[in-house]
Amino acid sequence: MKAEPFEPKILAFFCNWCTYGAADLAGVSRLQYPPNVRPIRVMCSATVSPHHVLRAFQSGADGVLVGGCHVGDCHYIYGNYMTIKRIRFLQELLEFVGLGERLHLEWISSAEAQKFVQVVTEFTLKIKELGPSPLTVLSKGLPAMALSSPPPRENARAAVG
Amino acid sequence: MREQIRSWLESGEMDAFLGFKEVEGHPIPHLFSKANLAELEGLIVNAPRYPLETLVAEMLQSQPGMKLGVLGDETTRRALNVLSIWNQVSPESVRVIDPDQFAPEEKGARKVFRVSEPGPVKLERGIDNRLGVDAIQALDGDDRVRRWMYEFQKCIKCYGCRNICPVCFCKECSLEHQDLISTGTVLTEVPIFHLVRAVHMAGRCIDCGMCEQACPADIPLRLLYRKVNSIVMELFDYENGLSSDQPPLSVLGEKVVLELKPIH
Known part of the structure; x- marks a missing residue:
């Protein structure tokens, strides 16, 4: 049997005023892009707390994409000032624990359907290259999270009886 | 005196x-x-x-x-x-x-905590608490995530790191937020528990090391928060406990100085 190709699950937070508009425009313009992205519309990219991103990874997302308005174009004037601080911080933290590069932030205005398609395509490709999230892989071994080779089970059972 | x-x-x-x-x-x-x-x-x-x-x-x-x-x-x-x-x-x-x-x-007569010597299993699978941030960064990404997850999954969810922390004071704690982290159940959800705490240490942690000393599972928390502090220093030029400004993740700031990280 041929192995199924890896189709990543990517969770996306798109701001209502810009990136979601771009996604809408991409759809109306019949532009093609990979179907791996599951969008969640938020009122502003600044409403995306680090908690949401961490929860996404904990729940098995292979990647998280955050889309907001360009700096200066935020519907709430300064919302994305906070977004970039949070996401840049979180990117560095995730990198340190080895989950790096699975979180991406992009500014996409509602007119930039082409850019939207390009970002989604590139990010999906990148996650495909990276492979499934290490958390999903490791958690299959939970609770012991056996990392190197697990102790030989059969022998252990035989010893018990 | x-x-x-x-x-x-x-x-x-x-x-x-x-x-x-x-x-x-x-x-x-x-x-x-x-x-x-x-x-x-x-x-x-x-x-x-x-x-x-x-x-x-x-x-x-x-x-x-x-x-x-x-x-x-x-x-x-x-x-x-x-x-x-x-x-x-x-x-x-x-x-x-x-x-x-x-x-x-x-000076120096005061009792100081010592970091214990790691055993062979910890050395093979986990992270030596005595290592520095750079030594961890030098590890290969896959190895790093495996080692961190090994450390995190030892957590018995005693909340000792939070309870001993001198800069933790919130009445409502994210670590007990039902929608974010389930309370009252072990095993601990790994890594969200520790990463949420690490996020909250941004702009706060003063590197006293008490969390690591309090940890019954010997998780290298101080090392993790040291990295958090160095990120805050690098990105925002803010040093916890020495700067008198509001911490960077609590204020919007005058302008955006950070750049987006490219996909590739």
Whole structure:
């Protein structure tokens, strides 16, 4: 049997005023892009707390994409000032624990359907290259999270009886 | 030092002094005041580090305007600075008394925590608590995530790291938020529990190391938070406990100075 190709699950937070508009425009313009992205519309990219991103990874997302308005174009004037601080911080933290590069932030205005398609395509490709999230892989071994080779089970059972 | 504290208490320059007293062989936090000056003889100055700052914040909230002295050192000062930035203490009400200032020749006599030697399993699968941030960064990404997850999954969810933390004070804690992290169940959800705490340490952690000492599972928390601190330093040029500004993730800032990270 041929192995199924890896189709990543990517969770996306798109701001209502810009990136979601771009996604809408991409759809109306019949532009093609990979179907791996599951969008969640938020009122502003600044409403995306680090908690949401961490929860996404904990729940098995292979990647998280955050889309907001360009700096200066935020519907709430300064919302994305906070977004970039949070996401840049979180990117560095995730990198340190080895989950790096699975979180991406992009500014996409509602007119930039082409850019939207390009970002989604590139990010999906990148996650495909990276492979499934290490958390999903490791958690299959939970609770012991056996990392190197697990102790030989059969022998252990035989010893018990 | 005892004489100095005695005179401050007598003159009313200080309403009370928070230090340690030996009770049945153990140093216990104790409040020395004018009413019990004789007890000052039993003041212990070389007790292991314990978050007296939390007690200071509690006392000042129940009795604002009280002039308080507290036994401590540089970390205590930084912790109190962080707490004052977060409006938990008023800096003019607290004076930190560092025993080293009074007896410099005894410096270093204070009991310090030691990091334990890692065993063979920890060396093979986990992270040596004595390593620095750079040593971890040098590891290959896959190895790094495996090692961190090995450390995190040892967590018994005792909340000791949060409870001992001198700069943790929120009434509602994200680590007990039902929608974010389920409470009352073990095993701990890995890594969200520790990463949420790490996120909250941004702009706060003063690197006192008590969380790691309190951890019964020997998770290298100090190392993780040191990285958090260095990210905050690199991205925002902010040093917890020394800067008097609001922490970077609490304010919007005047302009955007950071750049987006490219996909490739």
